[in-house]
Amino acid sequence: MKIHYIGKNNSILNKFIAEIRDQNIQKDALRFRRNIERIGEILSYEISKELNFFDKVVKTPLGEKVVKTPVKDIVLCSILRAGLPLHQGLLNYFDDAENAFISAFRHHPNNDSDFEIVVEYLASPEINNKTLLLADPMLATGQSLVTVYEAIKKTGTPKEIHIVAVIGAKSGITYIKDKFPANTHLWIAAIDNDLNEKGYIVPGLGDAGDLAFGTKL
Ligand code: URA
Numbered sequence: 001m002k003i004h005y006i007g008k009n010n011s012i013l014n015k016f017i018a019e020i021r022d023q024n025i026q027k028d029a030l031r032f033r034r035n036i037e038r039i040g041e042i043l044s045y046e047i048s049k050e051l052n053f054f055d056k057v058v059k060t061p062l063g064e065k066v067v068k069t070p071v072k073d074i075v076l077c078s079i080l081r082a083g084l085p086l087h088q089g090l091l092n093y094f095d096d097a098e099n100a101f102i103s104a105f106r107h108h109p110n111n112d113s114d115f116e117i118v119v120e121y122l123a124s125p126e127i128n129n130k131t132l133l134l135a136d137p138m139l140a141t142g143q144s145l146v147t148v149y150e151a152i153k154k155t156g157t158p159k160e161i162h163i164v165a166v167i168g169a170k171s172g173i174t175y176i177k178d179k180f181p182a183n184t185h186l187w188i189a190a191i192d193n194d195l196n197e198k199g200y201i202v203p204g205l206g207d208a209g210d211l212a213f214g215t216k217l
Contacts, residue, residue, distance in 0.1 A: 040089020
């Protein structure tokens with residue numbers, strides 16, 4: 001797996017990361033969602049440099065120009081519900097992508113901190129030989145990503161996989177490294193050192209789904 005740590009270098013990306021972490025700015029859910037979307041847009045631009053391109057002949061009012069254009073074979077898959085703002089940011093740039101949605105939630109069978117990931121819903125096009133973008137804003141333990149990949153790969157074998165995350169924990173990144181094929185890229189905006197006993201990233205930002213869409217039962 002090739003890791004692209006985009007927030008490592010100074011750029012406007014880090015202002016958006018600072019805002020989504022800030023507990024005062026988090027009170028504005030619209031700004032939280034829009035910042036995640038903006039991060040998705042920046043990561044899209046970086047991902048686009050690794051895609052396959054073809055020569056497209058474009059007719060202008062004054063002539064013709066050959067323009068290198070990305071091949072249209074992207075399937076964009078996001079995990080409900082926290083993944084939706086990141087999905088929108090990616091779709092803003094990869095606007096002709098096909099879309100897949102999958103639900104994954106942490107089930108605590110014993111009401112303690114142990115959990116298993118349960119997938120209940122998958123709506124996906126065929127992914128055989130396509131470029132799969134797998135979006136999960138918070139790469140915490142990595143268990144959701146691996147479970148989701150196991151579910152979606154029943155619909156085909158992608159040509160290559162790009163995992164897109166906003167904040168990741170070091171241990172989660174280590175966990176997923178050997179669970180995906182070699183032709184997998186991880187695009188990540190920020191990396192944190194720790195996970196707490198509930199599997200939340202520390203310092204992270206809290207619960208991305210709740211911050212974007214409100215608390216749930
Ligand atoms: N999901 C979140 O929303 N936050 C975390 O820190 C981990 C998983």
